[in-house]
Amino acid sequence: MKTTQLGIELGSRHLRIAATKKKEFLKIKNMIAFDEDDKVKAIGDEAFDIYEKQPYSVRVIKPMEHGVISDYTNMRYLLETVLDRYFKRVHKPELVIAVPVDITNVEKRAFDDLAWEAAGKVKDIKLIEKPILAAIGSGIDVEAPCGNMIIDIGAGTTEISVISLGGIVESRLLPYGGDQIDEWIKDYVKKNYKLEIGMKNARRLKMAYAENETQQDISVKGRDIVSGLPKEVKIPAAIVEEKARDQIREICMQAKAVLEVVTPELATDIVNEGIYISGGACGFTKTEEWIKEELKVTVHIKPEPQDHVILGMQSYLK
DSSP states (O other): OOOOEEEEEEOSSEEEEEETTOSSOEEEESOEEEOTTSOEEEEHHHHHHHTTTOOTTOEEEOOEETTEESOHHHHHHHHHHHHHHHSTTOOSOEEEEEEOSSOOHHHHHHHHHHHHHHHOSOSEEEEEEHHHHHHHHTTOOTTSSSOEEEEEEOSSOEEEEEEETTEEEEEEEESOSHHHHHHHHHHHHHHHHOEEOOHHHHHHHHHHHHHHOOOSEEEEEEEETTTOSEEEEEEETHHHHHHHHHHHHHHHHHHHHHHHHSOHHHHHHHHHHOEEEESGGGOSTTHHHHHHHHHOSOEEOOSOGGGHHHHHHHHHHO
16 A cells, blocks of 8 residues: 655745645644643634734644744644644555754754654655745756755745755755835834834735735734734835835845856856745735846746745655
């Protein structure tokens, strides 16, 4: 009997799991909520629904930060609960875990230990670099003797990698992504409009601009920090573009640094093949234009960039 394989991506914002015998993959918010007795109140999307609205007796925890496990105990408990709830019938599977490249051996060991403890009885566990999976999900032939650059802009991290012959030639992990834009929007609105908003509203403002590319004002609701009362203000969507472009500019500077240390042959391949972009934080329609302007090369962003890693995992498991 063929062993079932489960591919797991522990993202800063989402937990995704693919199985060899299923066409669809599971995608839920990487959050867990506890009540005052430390009993699980909600996981995944249900925990996200209560986030920023919960009473003091309820704790909502995000166990992943900047691509690594920040709360080992709760991440283990969350993964164990998800596997038991959605994959209970899978007997002794092989687990494939997507991990960032530029992390310490201790951090990599944490991914391995977490999987063994959360999954219970498993046949084997394998760690695979996320940029390889993102490249596969972007349509790159990673085994070809050709240099390709993949920039994966996630929620909490950005990974810049050069891939050839199925391996990572050079890489760089940056500790920022889409969540940092949300934080900046939240602080900007508080400073300039005297309005306190949550991360959800900051993200709504960002997504409203990303989806419509509008230059019009966008209504945002929050609490007036002067009166303490609820208030609604209109904020120019252009502020989102300003911060998003600044972040892309910084990412491109780091990409140039990576290009400077690879061989001329690989650099030539990248110029010929172009640069591939993946990750949910590249959802702005102008991202391709901005990167092309900074790096002077062709830019490829395939459909569903936010899911390229798990889509690559599905192809890898096949």
